[in-house]
Amino acid sequence: MHIASADIHSSLLGDSANRFVMSPTYRKDMGGIITILLLPLLGTILGSAFVFFMRDRIPPLLQRTLLGFASGVMVAASVWSLLIPSIEMSGHEGALAVMPAATGFLLGILFLLLIDNLTPHLHPGDHTSEGPRARLSRTAMLALAVTIHNIPEGMAVGVVIASTLQDAGGISMAAAMAVSMGIAIQNIPEGAIISMPLRAENNSRWRSFLIGCLSGVVEPVGSILIILLASLMQPILPYLLAFAAGAMIYVVVEELIPEASTGEHSNFATIGFAIGFALMMVLDVVLG
Numbered sequence: 325m326h327i328a329s330a331d332i333h334s335s336l337l338g339d340s341a342n343r344f345v346m347s348p349t350y351r352k353d354m355g356g357i358i359t360i361l362l363l364p365l366l367g368t369i370l371g372s373a374f375v376f377f378m379r380d381r382i383p384p385l386l387q388r389t390l391l392g393f394a395s396g397v398m399v400a401a402s403v404w405s406l407l408i409p410s411i412e413m414s415g416h417e418g419a420l421a422v423m424p425a426a427t428g429f430l431l432g433i434l435f436l437l438l439i440d441n442l443t444p445h446l447h448p449g450d451h452t453s454e455g456p457r458a459r460l461s462r463t464a465m466l467a468l469a470v471t472i473h474n475i476p477e478g479m480a481v482g483v484v485i486a487s488t489l490q491d492a493g494g495i496s497m498a499a500a501m502a503v504s505m506g507i508a509i510q511n512i513p514e515g516a517i518i519s520m521p522l523r524a525e526n527n528s529r530w531r532s533f534l535i536g537c538l539s540g541v542v543e544p545v546g547s548i549l550i551i552l553l554a555s556l557m558q559p560i561l562p563y564l565l566a567f568a569a570g571a572m573i574y575v576v577v578e579e580l581i582p583e584a585s586t587g588e589h590s591n592f593a594t595i596g597f598a599i600g601f602a603l604m605m606v607l608d609v610v611l612g
Contacts, residue, residue: 353489356497360485360504361547364477365540367508371515372536375523382520385592390513391584392593396600397510398477398572398580404608405484405503406569409495410562413487428563432570436476440578445469447579462525463535470518470539473579476571477507478546483564485547486554490561502611506604511540 382390410425444458446465453465460468484503487495519536523529550568554561584593 353497356501357485357489360481360497360500361544363501363504363508364481364511364543365537367511368474368515368518368540368543369537371512371517372519372533372540374516375519375529375532375536378516378520381524382516384587387517388584388587388590388593389596390517391580392596393600394510394514394596395576395580395584395593396597396602397506397604398576398600399597400601400604400608401480401503401506402569402572404605405495405499406480406565406572409484409487410565410569413565414562424562425566428566429570429573431563432476432567432572433574434570435567436472436571436574436578439472439475440574443468443472445472447583463522463527466518466522466525467535467539470514470536471542473514473575474540474542475546476568476575477511478543479550479564479568479571481507481543482547482550483554483561483568486551487561487565489551490554490558498611499608502604502607505611506607507543509603510600515540 407425407429410428411421414421414424441455444453444455444460444465445468446453446462447469454469458465481500481504484495484500488497488500515536518539519532522532522535527535550564554564581593584590584596
C-alpha cells in the first residue's frame, strides 16, 4: 500500500513535489500548516458573524477606521514578510538581487488588474458595478468583489508556508504563523464589512453570514495551490513571494485606501492604518 501511495503521489505531483510532500519536515509540521491555512478563514467567519449583533450598517467612521487597519496589515505583510524575504533568497548581489522581487511585484499588480477588469463585481456602498456587464444580482457582485480581495491574502499565506517547508529565505514556521495571524486579524473587520452590506441589500442575517464565510474559502484554496506550485518549481519562489505582495498592494491602493479616505474624518483611517502596520510588524519580528 505504501508503494502504491507513493506512485500515486509521484504521478500526480511529480518527483520534486512528491519529495516535498513526503519530507519529514512536512509531516512534523502538518498540524501547524493546517492551523496557518485555516486561521485567515476563521477571521473571516468571526467578522461575518457581526451581522448577528450589529445593526444593518456599519457606522461610516468605524468602517473607515477598519479599512485603514486592514490596509496597514496588508502593506506591512507585503514588505516584511514577502518582499524582503524575496530579495534575500534571490541568490544575487547588488542590483540583480532586487530583480526577482521587482518582476514578481509588477506581475502581481498586473494579475489583480486583469482580474479586476475581467470580473463583474460591486463594492459595498457603490451603485455602479465594475468589470464587464453581467446579469448578476447585487449580492453576487458584492460577493465577487470580496473574493477578489481575498485572493492575494491566500497567495501570501501559501507562499510563506512553501518558503518555510523548503527552508528558503529564512522564513520560519513562526514567521508563517505571524503572517497568517495578521491576515486573520484584519479579516475580522473585513468579514464585518462584507456581511453588513449584504444584510443592507435585504438578505437575511444567515444568508449574509454564509456568503461572507464562503468569500473567505478562496484563501485556503489559493494557499494550497501556491504551495503545490512552489513545490513543483522551487526556483520561482522569490517571484511568488513578490507576486503575492504586488497583488496585496494592488488591493490596498485600488480599493481599501480610496474607500477609507472618502467623507469626513479620514484621519481615523490613517490612525487605523498605523495601528495595523505596527501590529503586523510586531507580529513578524516577535514571532519570526
